[in-house]
Amino acid sequence: xxxxxxxxxxxxxxxxxxxxxxxxxxxxxxxxxxxxxxxxxxxxxxxxxxxxxxxxxxxxxxxxxxxxxxxxxxxxxxxxxxxxxxxxxxxxxxxxxxxxxxxxxxxxxxxxxxxxxxxxxxxxxxxxxxxxxxxxxxxxxxxxxxxxxxxxxxxxxxxxxxxxxxxxxxxxxxxxxxxxxxxxxxxxxxxxxxxxxxxxxxxxxxxxxxxxxxxxxxxxxxxxxxxxxxxxxxxxxxxxxxxxxxxxxxxxxxxxxxxxxxxxxxxxxxxxxxxxxxxxxxxxxxxxxxxxxxxxxxxxxxxxxxxxxxxxxxxxxxxxxxxxxxxxxxxxxxxxxxxxxxxxxxxxxxxxxxxxxxxxxxxxxxxxxxxxxxxxxxxxxxxxxxxxxxxxxxxxxxxxxxx
Amino acid sequence: xxxxxxxxxxxxxxxxxxxxxxxxxxxxxxxxxxxxxxxxxxxxxxxxxxxxxxxxxxxxxxxxxxxxxxxxxxxxxxxxxxxxxxxxxxxxxxxxxxxxxxxxxxxxxxxxxxxxxxxxxxxxxxxxxxxxxxxxxxxxxxxxxxxxxxxxxxxxxxxxxxxxxxxxxxxxxxxxxxxxxxxxxxxxxxxxxxxxxxxxxxxxxxxxxxxxxxxxxxxxxxxxxxxxxx
Numbered sequence: 314x315x316x317x318x319x320x321x322x323x324x325x326x327x328x329x330x331x332x333x334x335x336x337x338x339x340x341x342x343x344x345x346x347x348x349x350x351x352x353x354x355x356x357x358x359x360x361x362x363x364x365x366x367x368x369x370x371x372x373x374x375x376x377x378x379x380x381x382x383x384x385x386x387x388x389x390x391x392x393x394x395x396x397x398x399x400x401x402x403x404x405x406x407x408x409x410x411x412x413x414x415x416x417x418x419x420x421x422x423x424x425x426x427x428x429x430x431x432x433x434x435x436x437x438x439x440x441x442x443x444x445x446x447x448x449x450x451x452x453x454x455x456x457x458x459x460x461x462x463x464x465x466x467x468x469x470x471x472x473x474x475x476x477x478x479x480x481x482x483x484x485x486x487x488x489x490x491x492x493x494x495x496x497x498x499x500x501x502x503x504x505x506x507x508x509x510x511x512x513x514x515x516x517x518x519x520x521x522x523x524x525x526x527x528x529x530x531x532x533x534x535x536x537x538x539x540x541x542x543x544x545x546x547x548x549x550x551x552x553x554x555x556x557x558x559x560x561x562x563x564x565x566x567x568x569x570x571x572x573x574x575x576x577x578x579x580x581x582x583x584x585x586x587x588x589x590x591x592x593x594x595x596x597x598x599x600x601x602x603x604x605x606x607x608x609x610x611x612x613x614x615x616x617x618x619x620x621x622x623x624x625x626x627x628x629x630x631x632x633x634x635x636x637x638x639x640x641x642x643x644x645x646x647x648x649x650x651x652x653x654x655x656x657x658x659x660x661x662x663x664x665x666x667x668x669x670x671x672x673x674x675x676x677x678x679x680x681x682x683x684x685x686x687x688x689x690x691x692x693x694x695x696x697x698x699x700x701x702x703x704x705x706x707x708x709x710x711x712x713x714x715x716x
Numbered sequence: 717x718x719x720x721x722x723x724x725x726x727x728x729x730x731x732x733x734x735x736x737x738x739x740x741x742x743x744x745x746x747x748x749x750x751x752x753x754x755x756x757x758x759x760x761x762x763x764x765x766x767x768x769x770x771x772x773x774x775x776x777x778x779x780x781x782x783x784x785x786x787x788x789x790x791x792x793x794x795x796x797x798x799x800x801x802x803x804x805x806x807x808x809x810x811x812x813x814x815x816x817x818x819x820x821x822x823x824x825x826x827x828x829x830x831x832x833x834x835x836x837x838x839x840x841x842x843x844x845x846x847x848x849x850x851x852x853x854x855x856x857x858x859x860x861x862x863x864x865x866x867x868x869x870x871x872x873x874x875x876x877x878x879x880x881x882x883x884x885x886x887x888x889x890x891x892x893x894x895x896x897x898x899x900x901x902x903x904x905x906x907x908x909x910x911x912x913x914x915x916x917x918x919x920x921x922x923x924x925x926x927x928x929x930x931x932x933x934x935x936x937x938x939x940x941x942x943x944x945x946x
Binding site: 342344346348350353354361363365366367369382384386388390398400402403422423424425426427430432439441447449451457458459460464465473475477483485487489498499502507509511513514515517519520521526527528529532533535539541543544545547549553555557559561562563564565566567568569570571573575579581583589591593597599600601603605607611613629632633634635636638640642644654656658659660662664666671673674675677679680681691692693695697699700701707711 | 771775
């Protein structure tokens with residue numbers, strides 16, 4: 314495993330060096346972060362130094378079609394639970410417009426279609442300009458991140474195939490298939506479809522469904538509409554249902570489950586640059602008579618030019634418990650280079666297992682200062698006061714350098 | 717005559733619609749630095765729904781899940797990975813993120829205690845970022861009996877056995893949120909004690925056993941059944 318990481322890093326360095334030698338454009342961000350927090354499992358304090366790096370190498374070839382993108386993290390924690398970790402989020406080579414018909418992407422990448430999504434080490438090919446239908450195929454080794462490293466097996470693989478309408482401005486239609494193998498066994502086998510249609514200049518209809526082939530059931534279905542009489546007023550209505558399925562390799566995949574259903578109505582209105590408001594209601598059905606109602610109210614207020622206030626209130630009651638709480642954040646731009654912000658989250662919840670309500674509070678303060686056009690220093694400190702802690706301070710200090 | 721009129725109308729409407737629909741989608745790269753209100757004013761004038769609005773985090777799924785989408789014209793892939801795979805390079809100081817893996821705004825206040833309520837909702841929403849194995853990883857670190865689960869309270873050495881009254885309740889609970897069972901019992905050993913062959917049948921109506929046999933060579937079936945009997 315270690316050898317694999319070293320070879321991956323070396324390959325990246327080689328490609329970067331070669332890219333630089335060829336006169337490619339290199340850009341990206343280095344984010345150096347110091348974090349301190351409480352380990353939730355051991356309750357020890359952790360102090361951690363982390364380096365995030367995102368590198369984009371573009372115009373590697375003369376035609377500007379070949380690029381390389383990489384994003385990763387290395388971290389060293391100190392204290393009783395000290396450890397060294399790393400995570401390679403993505404590292405891929407991108408080649409666009411091959412014969413004006415195909416875009417290719419090779420390496421670790423995130424891809425999705427109407428049937429699902431995957432992070433994988435492999436190849437994605439998008440066929441385009443072949444008529445009104447486009448085709449997309451991706452496949453490779455499945456990558457799953459755990460708490461301290463990668464989970465899963467070497468030969469867990471993904472394969473996704475999609476066909477979709479191409480070039481229609483107001484219509485999207487896609488049919489996809491996604492299969493995941495856990496070693497030699499088929500863990501997931503899903504067909505997916507999604508559509509979007511604009512009507513009358515102010516209506517959007519959309520939907521998505523996933524059909525699980527082993528259980529021969531629709532595991533997810535969504536149908537929704539957005540009505541937008543102006544660009545500042547949006548009404549949303551959705552119906553969603555889900556029939557949860559597990560990997561076929563899991564014993565849980567053979568158990569009967571209830572269908573979950575949800576209906577949602579929401580309105581978002583921006584009255585002016587000073588005030589915006591949103592309201593939402595969500596009704597949930599869990600089967601066998603269990604239901605829950607969720608209400609949401611939110612507002613954005615900007616009483617003076619550089620001051621923004623964000624307020625949210627949510628209330629849930631019904632099956633499995635209740636939750637009642639709000640968020641209040643204030644943000645002030647002192648000048649072009651400096652910002653400060655702070656906020657409170659206050660939630661009162663009652664799970665059906667509890668005999669009394671519990672309260673969770675979070676207080677935070679933060680700020681950002683641009684040292685130069687491409688350099689910024691930011692920080693945040695928060696204190697969590699809840700059923701588990703009378704005080705729990707955590708925070709981070711970040712130095713971002715864009716190159 | 718009426719039928720002919722209907723066909724002609726349908727054809728005319730189709731032609732009008734295709735003309736409108738077939739207009740090409742345009743690249744958004746040049747609008748990368750526009751403000752959201754500028755984007756949405758232009759969208760509205762073109763009949764396209766405003767996006768990146770207050771509902772965007774919940775609602776971006778269908779747009780972003782397209783195999784060829786427009787997200788990449790303004791965002792690097794790290795933008796997706798920060799929320800979906802625990803990155804942190806784009807974490808804003810206004811967002812919670814003082815732990816190793818960046819937490820999106822849906823993970824508010826004391827999420828460790830609140831997440832059972834959230835997870836009881838849409839059972840797919842957690843899985844858009846987390847594998848079930850990740851639930852097991854966390855839950856494994858807590859001593860058995862430390863988690864507060866209504867139907868498990870009260871009995872057994874660690875206070876985590878079902879009481880006789882809760883046997884029927886556990887069936888209902890399991891059907892409503894089977895993922896919560898799997899998050900502590902990944903192999904389902906406790907389930908198999910009662911649900912094995914000859915016990916309480918766990919399968920749904922219209923059970924398609926052949927589909928499992930084909931895909932797993934009967935491996936999962938053998939957890940409860942004797943070879944040759946299923």
